[in-house]
Amino acid sequence: MNLYWKLFKASIKSQMEYKAAFLMELLVFMILQALDFLLVAAILLKFDTVGGWNLYEVGCLFAVASMVRSLYRVFANDIHNFEKYTANGEFDQLLTRPVSPLTLLIARGVYWNQIGGFLQGALMLGLCLWGLHGQGVAIGPALLYLPVSLFSGTIIVFSLGLATATIGFWTVRINEFLAFTHYGPLNAASYPLHIYPGWLRGILFTLIPVAFITYVPALYLFDKGGAFWYLIVSPLVALLAMGVTWKFWGFGIKHYHSTGS
Amino acid sequence: MIKATDLTKFYHVSEVKQGRFATLRSFVSGKGRKVPAVSDMSFEIPRGGFVGYIGPNGAGKSTTIKMLTGILHPDGGTVEVAGLSPQKQRKEVARKIGVVFGQRTQLWWDLPTRDSFELLAAMYKVGQQEYDKAMEVYGELLGLHEFLDTPVRKLSLGQRMRADLCAALLHDPDVVFLDEPTIGLDVTAKNRIRSFLKDLNEREQKTILLTTHDMDDIEQLCKQIIIINHGQKVYDGTLESLREMYPLPSVLEVEYHGAVEELLLPNGAQFDPSRGVARISFDKRKTKPLELMERMGQCGEVRDIRVQTPKIEDVISEMYERPQVQLV
Numbered sequence: 001m002n003l004y005w006k007l008f009k010a011s012i013k014s015q016m017e018y019k020a021a022f023l024m025e026l027l028v029f030m031i032l033q034a035l036d037f038l039l040v041a042a043i044l045l046k047f048d049t050v051g052g053w054n055l056y057e058v059g060c061l062f063a064v065a066s067m068v069r070s071l072y073r074v075f076a077n078d079i080h081n082f083e084k085y086t087a088n089g090e091f092d093q094l095l096t097r098p099v100s101p102l103t104l105l106i107a108r109g110v111y112w113n114q115i116g117g118f119l120q121g122a123l124m125l126g127l128c129l130w131g132l133h134g135q136g137v138a139i140g141p142a143l144l145y146l147p148v149s150l151f152s153g154t155i156i157v158f159s160l161g162l163a164t165a166t167i168g169f170w171t172v173r174i175n176e177f178l179a180f181t182h183y184g185p186l187n188a189a190s191y192p193l194h195i196y197p198g199w200l201r202g203i204l205f206t207l208i209p210v211a212f213i214t215y216v217p218a219l220y221l222f223d224k225g226g227a228f229w230y231l232i233v234s235p236l237v238a239l240l241a242m243g244v245t246w247k248f249w250g251f252g253i254k255h256y257h258s259t260g261s
Numbered sequence: 262m263i264k265a266t267d268l269t270k271f272y273h274v275s276e277v278k279q280g281r282f283a284t285l286r287s288f289v290s291g292k293g294r295k296v297p298a299v300s301d302m303s304f305e306i307p308r309g310g311f312v313g314y315i316g317p318n319g320a321g322k323s324t325t326i327k328m329l330t331g332i333l334h335p336d337g338g339t340v341e342v343a344g345l346s347p348q349k350q351r352k353e354v355a356r357k358i359g360v361v362f363g364q365r366t367q368l369w370w371d372l373p374t375r376d377s378f379e380l381l382a383a384m385y386k387v388g389q390q391e392y393d394k395a396m397e398v399y400g401e402l403l404g405l406h407e408f409l410d411t412p413v414r415k416l417s418l419g420q421r422m423r424a425d426l427c428a429a430l431l432h433d434p435d436v437v438f439l440d441e442p443t444i445g446l447d448v449t450a451k452n453r454i455r456s457f458l459k460d461l462n463e464r465e466q467k468t469i470l471l472t473t474h475d476m477d478d479i480e481q482l483c484k485q486i487i488i489i490n491h492g493q494k495v496y497d498g499t500l501e502s503l504r505e506m507y508p509l510p511s512v513l514e515v516e517y518h519g520a521v522e523e524l525l526l527p528n529g530a531q532f533d534p535s536r537g538v539a540r541i542s543f544d545k546r547k548t549k550p551l552e553l554m555e556r557m558g559q560c561g562e563v564r565d566i567r568v569q570t571p572k573i574e575d576v577i578s579e580m581y582e583r584p585q586v587q588l589v
Contacts, residue, residue: 006383014371017412093367095332098355099384254334254348257272258327 003099007107015112022113029116033066037124040190051195056135057222059128060142062190063121064214068153069186070117076158077111080182082165086172089259102162102249142221145231152238153213157186159241160208166245166252185210192224212237262310262343262436262468263329268302269337270324271295298324299492301338306485308435309466311458313473313483317581321492322472326438329470330360343435356385359429363441366425368413374424375409378431385432392431399427402457419450426457437461439471443478455481476573490581500573507579509571510542513553521561527553537564545570 015022040062044055053061073080085091085105094101125146129139164181168174189210193201205211212234219226274296299321306312316322327333329340331347331354340347347354361367368377382392400406403423408416416424422442429437442458443451459482461467473479479486479500486503488496496503517537526532530541539560543553550568557563 003383006380010369010372010376010380013376014369017371090365092327092332092362093360093365095351096330096355096358096360097384098352100352256333258324258333 004103004107008110011109015109025113026116029113030120033117033120037120051192053192056128056131058191059124061192061214061218063125063128064149064153065186065190066121067118067150068157068213070114070121071150071154072157072161073114074111076106076161077114078105078108079158079161079165082168083174086168091256092258101253145217145221148235149214149217152235155238155242156209156213159245160185162245162249166249169252169256181208189213189215209237209241262308263306263470264341265329265338266303267338268299268325268328268335268340269297270299270328270333271336272298297492302494304487304494304497306468306470308468309462310468311462311482311484312470313479313486314470314489315473315479315486315577316489320489322489323440325489326440326472330358330438331355356432357435359434359437361425361429361439361442363422363444366413366421367428368424370414371412373410374413374416377413377428381428381431387432391433395431395433399430402460403427419446422446422454426454436468439469441473442471443473443475458482480573488577488580495580504576507576508544508546509575509579511545511571512569513541513543513550514567515539515557515563516565517561518564519562525560527556
């Protein structure tokens with residue numbers, strides 16, 4: 001833990017070497033996120049509901065997905081950008097240390113420039129919950145459940161990222177896969193999942209379980225026919241996903257083939 | 262200290278596709294072939310050994326080092342470093358070895374050099390006392406004090422390499438792996454690194470394995486050399502015995518002053534009248550240089566004598582060119 005703290009401080013210090021770039025990235029990221037939101041808001045204002053969910057309810061899904069994505073990038077950006085480790089053979093060095101490579105990867109940096117999505121998501125969530133409150137919906141349970149949702153959501157996204165990174169031990173390149181395992185699923189999870197065709201829903205509930213980030217608990221919290229135990233299923237699925245991915249990662253490392261020097 | 266037995270590693274070369282989702286498609290197709298990078302490599306390095314691991318580019322040097330350090334898992338054979346398996350006991354082995362990749366720094370690029378040392382000390386759980394001592398000794402020997410507060414990205418290549426060496430030694434490893442530690446350095450920087458390594462090996466009895474393309478590294482440092490070509494070991498022994506096995510001719514040059522009795526010169530000697538120099542190649546084991554000199558001395562008034570022994574470069578390139586001669 002002491003080591004993690006030291007590495008964490010070092011990463012902040014490194015990033016602060018480029019203050020202007022840091023602030024710039026943060027700003028750009030927030031603007032991009034805000035544009036995303038405006039787009040969705042425009043669509044929702046036109047159609048009123050998506051699959052029977054109103055603007056505020058969908059907004060909550062969207063906001064939590066955005067926060068979770070951002071948390072993942074803040075704490076595990078090097079997992080997301082794992083291609084640079086496999087493609088340039090940078091992973092070599094991590095394997096010569098008496099610490100697990102995963103710890104080193106996560107300790108590589110806390111990327112504050114990725115926090116924009118979280119802030120923007122939090123703001124949006126606040127507005128949507130306020131709106132729901134105005135419609136007479138009890139938002140207390142949703143607020144109480146938020147930390148759990150952020151936790152299981154981040155773990156699920158992290159597991160998907162780690163699994164994708166693991167694939168990189170064989171394929172070297174992974175950025176193409178991220179469309180299927182990160183960007184696509186997270187966008188999908190920003191809307192009520194029953195609007196999608198059955199086969200896609202099947203995938204989003206099993207292989208790429210982003211359904212459990214918000215949609216499943218929201219079914220109960222927003223009284224869409226969900227049961228109380230839905231709230232417990234999400235963190236359990238997250239832990240299961242983490243466990244499976246962890247094993248997969250350990251298996252994959254043995255197949256890391258480095259690069260010529 | 263290091264023991265490799267029948268070490269084998271294949272590379273899977275997959276068919277590269279073009280166009281959209283190229284990676285995905287070539288991954289799914291699974292087409293490709295297996296190419297041996299290292300095959301049936303066996304050797305042993307005793308404690309305090311200083312081994313030069315040499316071979317042409319792509320011969321399998323780095324692949325071997327990566328298997329010895331636990332980065333790669335061999336497809337066949339076993340490795341033992343300090344009595345442990347780098348694959349099964351990776352973390353324990355990591356504590357006992359220091360690794361320097363000449364082409365890639367292990368230091369934190371944007372931080373002052375000192376910060377990297379402190380982070381590594383924390384990572385290897387080096388105590389404050391040991392850390393201070395290591396910094397004092399190596400800092401002095403490698404002359405690090407002048408740039409401890411400079412960010413790594415601003416160091417010269419020579420400084421960076423010295424810092425990297427220190428970083429690899431902080432946790433007092435028994436074995437040190439150096440992959441091309443002198444690459445790209447100027448002569449002064451190279452000499453500095455070499456004398457440091459020699460000292461490290463002699464004084465602290467550290468076992469060192471280094472790969473290099475610089476034959477001066479080999480000649481000045483290594484007690485044992487292992488030569489690898491096409492993934493196979495082609496030589497394992499001392500430099501002297503390698504020279505004996507590949508007896509390239511030595512060359513004797515005699516410079517005369519005044520007239521020369523060309524007819525008295527030994528067979529095979531070539532005389533260049535314009536420079537007054539006679540030149541002859543000879544095999545040291547058959548002909549004693551002194552006898553040859555005496556004979557040539559009788560042909561005229563000698564101004565200067567030069568003997569050139571074959572360079573290790575020449576010996577090794579001779580070896581690559583005649584791979585049919587199996588030495589091991």
